[in-house]
């Protein structure tokens with residue numbers, strides 16, 4: 001029974017409300033995460049609580065339990081002169097900005113004349129998420145993983 005502080009390995013297919021695939025983790029390259037640490041969206045975490053290895057589940061998650069609603073306040077129009085002159089600003093470029101002590105990633109939507117339109121919402125904000133998930137493995141977290149709040153599986157970045 002999966003509970004807080006377990007390290008869980010899952011495979012999944014994620015689709016939006018229209019049935020378009022948004023992402024997946026294959027059995028041979030599963031997602032490993034620390035359960036109860038907010039590593040995955042809240043709706044998926046609560047759906048997985050209590051499951052066991054071998055269980056499969058279809059989960060529909062509304063935006064409020066997923067990546068949140070689209071926040072218009074995070075869609076900004078910024079004068080080009082606020083960006084470094086030596087950088088060629090193009091759509092889909094990303095940069096981070098400190099907002100109220102929280103680092104947030106903004107993506108350039110488009111250039112409008114002398115303005116740059118950027119979006120600080122998560123790319124999946126506002127989406128209803130349909131997960132088809134399978135539990136592949138569960139183990140206890142190490143003390144170091146608990147202290148860090150994430151899994152140390154030798155892959156991905158570390159901080």
Ligand code: ZN
Pocket residue numbers: 148150151152158159
């Ligand atoms: Zn760590």
